[in-house]
């Protein structure tokens with residue numbers, strides 16, 4: 001069922017892209033590419049703040065209800081990181097599941113698939129507790145050469 005509706009959505013987008021003369025892959029990538037660029041901006045700013053020569057890992061918390069496709073984001077990141085301090089960085093993605101709470105009866109749910117924003121128990125509207133996150137949790141930075149040297153000396157001293 002879900003698969004079916006997703007397929008029909010893809011067909012529609014493909015048709016539109018043709019009319020506009022935009023290559024399909026590019027049109028589909030647009031959103032994820034701008035997300036990847038924002039992630040890189042955050043990470044690079046942080047690296048520059050600490051004078052780090054490179055970024056080793058970027059940890060991202062990504063809500064299941066953001067509309068961002070993980071595979072597409074990973075691909076966009078691979079493309080966007082070239083020539084940045086994150087050129088060889090690993091993008092670690094934690095998917096935060098969608099969790100809702102009913103405003104009327106207070107029951108919580110973790111809906112999967114098609115989701116209508118109404119409580120399964122009483123039919124009243126629900127609020128979203130988690131699932132909309134899109135945040136860089138942390139950035140692992142490579143140490144500057146000087147720092148590495150110092151820590152080696154410290155280990156030797158021990």
Ligand SMILES: [Zn+2]
Nearest residue numbers: 102105119122
């Ligand atoms: Zn309810």
